[in-house]
Amino acid sequence: MSYSPYFNPELETMTRQQIEALQLERLQKTVRHCMNNEFYQKKFKEMGITPDDIKSLADVRKLPFTTKADLRETYPFGMSCVPLRECVRLHSSSGTTGNPTVILHTQKDLDEWANQVARNLWMVGLRPEDVFQNSSGYGMFTGGLGFQYGAERLGMLTVPAAAGNSLRQIKFIKDFGTTCIHAVPSYVTRLYEVMQEQGVDPRRDTKLKVLAIGAEPHSEEQRQRIQNMMGVKAYNSFGMSEMCGPGVGFECPEQNGLHFWEDYYIVEIVDPETLEPMPDGEIGELVLTTLCREAMPLLRYRTRDLTRVLGRSCPCGRNHIRLDRMRGRSDDMMVLRGVNIFPIQIEKILMQFPQLGNNYLITLTTDDNNDNMTVEVELAEGTDDYKSLQELEKEIRRRLKDEILLTPIVRLVSRGTLPVSEGKAVRVVDKRKVYQ
Amino acid sequence: MTINQLSIFIENRSGTLVKVLDILKQSGIQIIASTIADTAEYGIYRLICSEPTRAYQELKNAGVAVALSDVFALKLDNEPGKAADAVRIISDADISITYMYTFLWGGKGILIFRTDQTEKAREVILRNELSFIAEKDLVGRGES
Numbered sequence: 001m002s003y004s005p006y007f008n009p010e011l012e013t014m015t016r017q018q019i020e021a022l023q024l025e026r027l028q029k030t031v032r033h034c035m036n037n038e039f040y041q042k043k044f045k046e047m048g049i050t051p052d053d054i055k056s057l058a059d060v061r062k063l064p065f066t067t068k069a070d071l072r073e074t075y076p077f078g079m080s081c082v083p084l085r086e087c088v089r090l091h092s093s094s095g096t097t098g099n100p101t102v103i104l105h106t107q108k109d110l111d112e113w114a115n116q117v118a119r120n121l122w123m124v125g126l127r128p129e130d131v132f133q134n135s136s137g138y139g140m141f142t143g144g145l146g147f148q149y150g151a152e153r154l155g156m157l158t159v160p161a162a163a164g165n166s167l168r169q170i171k172f173i174k175d176f177g178t179t180c181i182h183a184v185p186s187y188v189t190r191l192y193e194v195m196q197e198q199g200v201d202p203r204r205d206t207k208l209k210v211l212a213i214g215a216e217p218h219s220e221e222q223r224q225r226i227q228n229m230m231g232v233k234a235y236n237s238f239g240m241s242e243m244c245g246p247g248v249g250f251e252c253p254e255q256n257g258l259h260f261w262e263d264y265y266i267v268e269i270v271d272p273e274t275l276e277p278m279p280d281g282e283i284g285e286l287v288l289t290t291l292c293r294e295a296m297p298l299l300r301y302r303t304r305d306l307t308r309v310l311g312r313s314c315p316c317g318r319n320h321i322r323l324d325r326m327r328g329r330s331d332d333m334m335v336l337r338g339v340n341i342f343p344i345q346i347e348k349i350l351m352q353f354p355q356l357g358n359n360y361l362i363t364l365t366t367d368d369n370n371d372n373m374t375v376e377v378e379l380a381e382g383t384d385d386y387k388s389l390q391e392l393e394k395e396i397r398r399r400l401k402d403e404i405l406l407t408p409i410v411r412l413v414s415r416g417t418l419p420v421s422e423g424k425a426v427r428v429v430d431k432r433k434v435y436q
Numbered sequence: 437m438t439i440n441q442l443s444i445f446i447e448n449r450s451g452t453l454v455k456v457l458d459i460l461k462q463s464g465i466q467i468i469a470s471t472i473a474d475t476a477e478y479g480i481y482r483l484i485c486s487e488p489t490r491a492y493q494e495l496k497n498a499g500v501a502v503a504l505s506d507v508f509a510l511k512l513d514n515e516p517g518k519a520a521d522a523v524r525i526i527s528d529a530d531i532s533i534t535y536m537y538t539f540l541w542g543g544k545g546i547l548i549f550r551t552d553q554t555e556k557a558r559e560v561i562l563r564n565e566l567s568f569i570a571e572k573d574l575v576g577r578g579e580s
Contacts, residue, residue: 193499196497197498199497379501380501382501382502382503383443383445386479389480411477413447414499416499417449
């Protein structure tokens with residue numbers, strides 16, 4: 001069968017002018033809809049604005065920002081813009097640091113969400129003939145149901161394998177002829193290790209052709225490794241439960257940034273301190289405004305994710321904005337001896353060493369009133385030379401210092417020593433004393 | 437003259453050595469000689485075994501960081517002073533030995549050593565007519 005390269009041909013191939021006209025129309029509608037909600041009414045009143053002030057797309061900057069704290073304070077239903085009886089689904093974050101956040105969906109919200117995911121999967125070449133295995137956590141984690149409904153919307157045979165039980169996953173991949181797996185990147189590497197132990201070669205023994213990886217910040221180096229291991233392309237997926245879940249942004253076959261769907265969102269990159277817009281190409285905080293949400297539209301939601309604009313055109317024919325892979329959340333940032341460090345900077349360096357494995361753990365400790373960082377990383381290749389191990393440690397230390405400006409303790413460990421996670425990988429353990 | 441030796445990365449942590457030994461046990465690999473030095477954080481466990489190539493593959497599949505390397509294996513009479521004589525010849529030729537260990541096999545002393553000057557060592561052994569073993573000599577249980 002011959003298919004269009006686009007799932008929503010008209011919406012995906014709009015010109016910039018068409019995108020912006022549609023965005024303005026949808027923004028005005030969203031802002032008016034927000035007036036059904038007390039939280040927004042109050043915010044607008046405080047700022048002295050009304051929906052009529054939104055006359056151009058640039059007027060989005062007149063609108064109030066929203067944050068995770070707002071979601072917590074209005075827990076559970078205070079940010080809903082429709083009566084609860086119109087909602088059909090609720091997703092919630094774990095709430096480890098306070099009230100959980102609750103996101104409500106109407107049936108139309110779920111339909112639009114599924115459409116975004118289907119659009120993404122179609123973009124990377126998946127068609128109704130494909131078999132999609134979703135090895136992501138289900139339940140409250142949106143990567144489960146989000147991809148489930150999206151893959152079904154596309155028309156694929158969809159296997160809700162969920163995370164964990166790697167032997168069963170591999171059996172499914174072989175028996176069902178799985179052509180695409182969705183999982184967090186650390187779980188893909190785990191699956192590959194188990195495949196190796198079982199003598200399964202993904203190139204020879206499976207029909208895999210595409211991987212969708214996301215929900216965990218990962219470096220380009222990590223992606224390259226995953227592609228080399230599994231012998232197929234791995235596409236970066238961006239989502240967050242506040243926006244719906246997965247679907248918000250996805251790479252096209254060019255693998256040159258994530259297309260964020262501007263018929264669904266207004267994308268802004270701002271300076272996290274001043275909240276002023278950042279010029280294209282410069283790193284700032286991603287701020288998203290939903291344009292199609294009924295139950296819980298969010299205006300200028302501060303995602304805490306750091307990224308930059310790469311462009312607004314692409315050889316794939318889509319003119320939706322392209323953003324660089326996330327540098328990590330501003331929440332993931334470690335501050336050690338006054339230096340700001342993202343775990344992904346460390347991953348990037350470690351993955352450059354072919355002798356090292358895929359798993360690593362960063363531990364922050366206080367020793368003799370000094371804060372220290374220990375990086376434990378798996379050694380993948382053996383050697384008969386003790387000196388070369390010491391030299392390897394030294395070289396890792398040196399390159400890490402060039403990247404993060406301080407010298408961590410580096411410890412080589414054998415595989416299986418570091419905790420293996422079947423959900424999102426734990427990369428940082430902070431055992432520092434906190435001085436009050 | 438040279439034989440295959442496995443070099444396995446071992447962390448100084450309880451359970452790591454037994455994991456490696458269990459893999460060899462389950463694969464039916466016989467250990468002929470082995471040596472490990474104590475270090476602060478990690479060390480290299482070196483061993484001579486039956487079917488080294490298969491042992492290497494089994495360990496690698498199980499995710500163990502392992503290397504296969506060539507080491508010299510000299511065969512000495514089991515008498516006092518023979519190791520000294522052999523090492524003197526090597527030393528006099530200005531060959532530096534990275535590490536060395538010995539074991540008994542078939543009533544003979546086997547002296548294993550590693551050097552970076554492989555070609556030179558080969559030449560010295562031949563010129564001095566030192567006796568050595570090949571991998572095929574290490575079959576059975578080594579009883580004389």
